Amino acid sequence: MxxxxxxxxxxxxxxxxxxxxxxxxxxxxxxxxxxxxxxxxxVSAIGAFRRATLRFFDWQTKAYQPIQVEEQVEVRLD
CATH class of the missing domain: 3.30.160 (Double Stranded RNA Binding Domain)
Known part of the structure; x- marks a missing residue:
């Protein structure tokens, strides 16, 4: 870094x-x-990941649910 x-x-x-x-x-x-x-x-970001775990908050279960991404992806965060 x-x-x-x-x-x-x-x-x-x-x-x-x-x-x-x-x-x-x-x-x-x-x-x-x-x-x-x-x-x-x-934070603002741009870049790429080879693999990542994204999470979203599920209001019904009150827990974060993971989404696995196992491929090269471009990311932009604003």
């Missing part, structure tokens, strides 16, 4: 974070948040 601060103003910072092939996104972003002492964040 690489990161760079690209903008800072009025107490807000913007970073670019680039993950390497086979980096685990949750681990990397968690470590980044800890290192930067983030207490709140907004």
């Amino acid at each position: 690489k990161s760079k601060l690209i903008h800072e103003a009025h107490g807000q910072r913007s970073f670019v974070v680039v993950l390497a092939t086979d980096d685990e996104i949750q681990d990397c972003l968690g470590r980044f948040a800890t290192e930067q002492k983030l207490s709140a964040a907004q």
